[in-house]
Amino acid sequence: MTSNTARRSLVAAGPGELRRRAVDRVMTGLVWGAGSTGSAVLLLILGHIAWHGLPALNLAFFTQRPLPYGEPGGGVAPAILGTLTMLAVAAAISIPLGLGTAIYLSEFSHGSFGRIVRFTTDLLGGLPSIVIGVFIWALLVRHVVGRYSGLAGAVALAIIMLPIITRTVEEILKLVPDSLREASLALGVPRWRTILGVVLPTARAGVITGVVLSLARAGGETAPLLLTALGNQFFNLNLFGPTASLPVQIYNYAVAPYDDWHTKAWGSALVLVLVIGCLSLITRLATRRNRS
Amino acid sequence: MKALRTGQGIVVLLVLSGVFLLAGCGPSVTTSSGEPSRPDEAKTLTGAGATFPAVLYTKWFSEYEKQTKVQVNYQAIGSGGGIKSISDQTVDFGASDGPMTDEQLKAAKGGEILHIPMALGAVVVTYNIPGVTDVLKLTPETLSGIYLGEVTKWNDPKLVADNPSLAKFDKDIVVVHRSDGSGTSYIFTDYLSSVSAAWKQKVGLGTSVNWPVGLGAKGNEGVSGEVKQNPNSIGYVELIYALQNKLGVSLIKNKAGNFVEPKIETVTAAAAAVADTIAPDLRASLVNAAGANAYPISGLTWQLAYREMPDKAKAVALTRLMWWEIHEGQKYCADLAYAPLPEGIVKKAEEKILSITTGGQQAFPGS
Amino acid sequence: MQIYRLSGRRPRKRIGSLGDRQFEVATTALAVGSIAILGAIIVLLLAYAWPAVTRYGLSFLTTTTWDPVFERFGAAHFTYGTLVTSTVALCLAMPVAVGAALFVAEYAPAWLREPVSFTTELLAVIPSIIYGLWGFMVLGPLMRGTIEPLLKGTIGQLPLVGLLFSGPAVGRDIFTGGVILAIMILPTIMATSREVFRAVPDTQREGMLALGATKWEMVRHAVLPYARGGLIGAAGLGLARALGETMAVTMVIGNSSSAITGSLLTPGYTMASAIANQFTEADKPIYFSAIVEVALVLLLVATLVNLLSRLLVWRYVGSVGADVRGG
Numbered sequence A: 001m002t003s004n005t006a007r008r009s010l011v012a013a014g015p016g017e018l019r020r021r022a023v024d025r026v027m028t029g030l031v032w033g034a035g036s037t038g039s040a041v042l043l044l045i046l047g048h049i050a051w052h053g054l055p056a057l058n059l060a061f062f063t064q065r066p067l068p069y070g071e072p073g074g075g076v077a078p079a080i081l082g083t084l085t086m087l088a089v090a091a092a093i094s095i096p097l098g099l100g101t102a103i104y105l106s107e108f109s110h111g112s113f114g115r116i117v118r119f120t121t122d123l124l125g126g127l128p129s130i131v132i133g134v135f136i137w138a139l140l141v142r143h144v145v146g147r148y149s150g151l152a153g154a155v156a157l158a159i160i161m162l163p164i165i166t167r168t169v170e171e172i173l174k175l176v177p178d179s180l181r182e183a184s185l186a187l188g189v190p191r192w193r194t195i196l197g198v199v200l201p202t203a204r205a206g207v208i209t210g211v212v213l214s215l216a217r218a219g220g221e222t223a224p225l226l227l228t229a230l231g232n233q234f235f236n237l238n239l240f241g242p243t244a245s246l247p248v249q250i251y252n253y254a255v256a257p258y259d260d261w262h263t264k265a266w267g268s269a270l271v272l273v274l275v276i277g278c279l280s281l282i283t284r285l286a287t288r289r290n291r292s
Numbered sequence B: 001m002k003a004l005r006t007g008q009g010i011v012v013l014l015v016l017s018g019v020f021l022l023a024g025c026g027p028s029v030t031t032s033s034g035e036p037s038r039p040d041e042a043k044t045l046t047g048a049g050a051t052f053p054a055v056l057y058t059k060w061f062s063e064y065e066k067q068t069k070v071q072v073n074y075q076a077i078g079s080g081g082g083i084k085s086i087s088d089q090t091v092d093f094g095a096s097d098g099p100m101t102d103e104q105l106k107a108a109k110g111g112e113i114l115h116i117p118m119a120l121g122a123v124v125v126t127y128n129i130p131g132v133t134d135v136l137k138l139t140p141e142t143l144s145g146i147y148l149g150e151v152t153k154w155n156d157p158k159l160v161a162d163n164p165s166l167a168k169f170d171k172d173i174v175v176v177h178r179s180d181g182s183g184t185s186y187i188f189t190d191y192l193s194s195v196s197a198a199w200k201q202k203v204g205l206g207t208s209v210n211w212p213v214g215l216g217a218k219g220n221e222g223v224s225g226e227v228k229q230n231p232n233s234i235g236y237v238e239l240i241y242a243l244q245n246k247l248g249v250s251l252i253k254n255k256a257g258n259f260v261e262p263k264i265e266t267v268t269a270a271a272a273a274v275a276d277t278i279a280p281d282l283r284a285s286l287v288n289a290a291g292a293n294a295y296p297i298s299g300l301t302w303q304l305a306y307r308e309m310p311d312k313a314k315a316v317a318l319t320r321l322m323w324w325e326i327h328e329g330q331k332y333c334a335d336l337a338y339a340p341l342p343e344g345i346v347k348k349a350e351e352k353i354l355s356i357t358t359g360g361q362q363a364f365p366g367s
Numbered sequence C: 001m002q003i004y005r006l007s008g009r010r011p012r013k014r015i016g017s018l019g020d021r022q023f024e025v026a027t028t029a030l031a032v033g034s035i036a037i038l039g040a041i042i043v044l045l046l047a048y049a050w051p052a053v054t055r056y057g058l059s060f061l062t063t064t065t066w067d068p069v070f071e072r073f074g075a076a077h078f079t080y081g082t083l084v085t086s087t088v089a090l091c092l093a094m095p096v097a098v099g100a101a102l103f104v105a106e107y108a109p110a111w112l113r114e115p116v117s118f119t120t121e122l123l124a125v126i127p128s129i130i131y132g133l134w135g136f137m138v139l140g141p142l143m144r145g146t147i148e149p150l151l152k153g154t155i156g157q158l159p160l161v162g163l164l165f166s167g168p169a170v171g172r173d174i175f176t177g178g179v180i181l182a183i184m185i186l187p188t189i190m191a192t193s194r195e196v197f198r199a200v201p202d203t204q205r206e207g208m209l210a211l212g213a214t215k216w217e218m219v220r221h222a223v224l225p226y227a228r229g230g231l232i233g234a235a236g237l238g239l240a241r242a243l244g245e246t247m248a249v250t251m252v253i254g255n256s257s258s259a260i261t262g263s264l265l266t267p268g269y270t271m272a273s274a275i276a277n278q279f280t281e282a283d284k285p286i287y288f289s290a291i292v293e294v295a296l297v298l299l300l301v302a303t304l305v306n307l308l309s310r311l312l313v314w315r316y317v318g319s320v321g322a323d324v325r326g327g
Helices: A003-008 A015-056 A059-063 A077-108 A112-125 A129-144 A150-175 A178-186 A191-202 A204-219 A223-228 A246-254 A259-291 B002-025 B054-068 B079-088 B102-107 B140-148 B157-162 B183-195 B197-202 B219-229 B239-244 B264-277 B312-326 B328-332 B343-354 C020-056 C076-107 C110-125 C128-153 C161-165 C174-199 C202-210 C215-244 C247-252 C271-281 C285-317
Strands: B044-049 B071-076 B093-096 B113-128 B174-178 B215-217 B233-238 B251-253 B298-306
Touching: A015 A259, A015 C076, A015 C110, A015 C128, A015 C174, A015 C215, A059 A077, A077 A112, A077 A150, A077 A191, A077 A204, A077 A246, A077 C020, A112 A150, A112 C020, A112 C285, A129 A150, A129 A223, A129 C020, A129 C215, A129 C271, A129 C285, A150 A204, A150 A223, A150 C020, A178 A191, A191 A204, A191 C020, A204 A259, A223 A246, A223 C271, A246 A259, A246 C128, A246 C247, A259 C110, A259 C128, B044 B079, B044 B298, B044 B312, B054 B071, B054 B219, B054 B239, B054 B312, B054 B328, B079 B093, B079 B102, B079 B183, B079 B298, B079 C271, B113 B183, B113 B219, B113 B239, B113 B264, B113 B312, B113 B343, B140 B157, B140 B174, B140 B183, B140 B197, B174 B183, B174 B219, B183 B197, B183 B233, B183 B298, B215 B219, B219 B233, B219 B239, B233 B239, B264 B298, B264 B343, B298 B312, B312 B328, B312 B343, C020 C285, C076 C110, C076 C174, C076 C215, C076 C271, C076 C285, C110 C174, C128 C161, C128 C174, C128 C247, C174 C215, C174 C247, C174 C285, C202 C215, C215 C271, C215 C285, C247 C271, C271 C285
Parallel strands: B044 B071, B044 B093, B174 B215, B174 B233
Antiparallel strands: B093 B298, B113 B233, B113 B298
């Protein structure tokens, strides 16, 4: 099936054949070029982040809070803490919702209603995150909570995470063989216990994959947080008030003129990329093991 | 195996969180003079708004926290954001250099909003022209011409008339303005509207306008960032941003015909005329002021608060903060190139602060 | 005795054990959550946008003036920016992404497939703000200093096409926005295209090769035509991603609502970046309403594109949503 076979089966070499071979070589080269472009660009970007970001990483960076405009020093600790707390709350909201929906879709859905749910989940997943930010502002910041808050930010992140968890887990649950379910039921185990005690644990790797994927995505979101959690120079564990986050911190620091802030922006980017990169690597390895 | 790894992950996360919590609650900076917070006072306040005074405010709030342990979280999202946030009651106080319009005041959700002046500043026209060392001189005609898109090159005859060293500089002017709702823009467009009929008719004044030309950047920081990054660019920012980033500061021809440098003295000169005749609601414009030494693009910056604040703890905290700002806070202005409030305006600001009520009673507990 | 049908198809009557009914109700309730959220989004957005919708009507979509002072709002400028940046992004990304997918599906030696796939997909995982940071600090100056003058000097000199590259090269413009978007949608298109190529049956390939075709000819005549519909779907998914992209574009596009020229080198706005910049600062009610209307338009457009492309891809690959991350 390789081109060697093709070449050997060619009849006498005519003038056209040289041209065809030349075209083939050129296209092969282009395709190889395209293949390496993606990796090259990635290495370029990661290289810049590492190069500019490493000088920023010191103890103060991780433990102190920002200083007044123009004064060099300080750190982004409130932002790191804020991102972690908002992600934790977002996960607490979206994991039960996502798991429940996925279980429903894979175990209970009857035709049209299941299709509608799947459809809307996909639509939700395709929404621009800024639109979700606008929605949460209108719902929570303007009305229910009444002020910019980490809680609003966490809910926005939860909405972003939900479709990812739902779809990933549903696919995984569908892969669990029916024989397992049948065996459990044959033993007299109630259906709900079968799902929670047999099906879900079997699919554990996939569930973790879905959760980690969604965390990686939500951790890097900026636009919705600009409109909901605002930001904070102080440490804030109270989610009913404005909360700092790493992506928003990067944004504010990047567009400013202070060189010290630029370095911190790169440093924050480095931290973010490292965390998200590790998460993706773990999921990739986990799913590969699952497949084989 | 999987469970083990998940468990380890959770432990790591807990340890990390512990580290941050310790760092957060850890050694706070020692206090200097200043009264510690009262038991009936809120420990945190949230404010949002102008980037014009942000350098001053972040310095103030950092010092205030050291002295009183009250944390004032200020987010510089632009004056438009400050007006909107206080109007929607999503923050405790707003900050703006563009006064609220009557329409905006009527639309405010929580009742009457007070404008309390905090400091004076200068909107400077900053530039980045590599290779030109003379200080740029601009007139109302050239400045409005640039921002209207009529003057497009640095060696335009109108510019060269005042700046001979630009004669050979055949480069396009890169114009930078604000992309967000900005009080700095308000002061700037207020000035352009009062010196250029064409500008007033075509663009007008406001915190957000329909700019004829130029790039948009977010915040005073964004504009100074863009000017710093782009050669042959021009932008308008509060004085301290140009100074902190070593960008060029232009001399502007004022109403009296003199080219004036923006600094504390010339800004104070611009405010001199206003101090006695300022309107009762303190929404005054300082642009194009009379006076030989007055800097023509000066402005007041206000903090916005509701007259009636139902939350007593917040009302106490806010009024104490504002009292500190117009008294002790003023001594931080000079270092950061803001002009302190004239005495007459301080008196009027005090009256405003004392008029803030909570549950029908005066909120300010006394100095 | 009722027989249980598993994997949720249809049993109406059943003998359930204790707790089964409640569990099913619970999960159904949770599943309704997605529908409720989507419904709430549409309702709330419509409610806030209503004053602007009634005041400006359809002219909102065609007017280019965005004037908060004189209260004339038209989103045409933002729509133009969104369309042009997405088009530029697609034009730049499609050849590279399809080429890379071809590489992984047809050309690469077995040991290279996984690493190349992985590194290209890692591009999808990098958060948008980091692209914005890189674009703002690295790509922008590169564009201004090197690439755009080059393009102006070459393509810019040609008649007609040259208009695309006229005007001063500042680096913060629609073109840079398009380039950064191209990098961001590359992995989405590549991953989907790769699946599409894998779905082409081997019989097609073997047939061509038996006839004596070169590798490229085989690809061109057997694989590509078969995959055409799926590739369009992949492009659509990439487009859907590009439409909603906010932060990276905001930081490089220049954020200016000055007049629409034909040139790619002018600063501009996209719908998403307009919302991000102006949402928290729209200090007049009608101004705010206009911004929310922009969000509504964006929601509708993004949803439409998403729907159509998923349909296309599904027909060719057989499972919906090849990349849940792309959105």
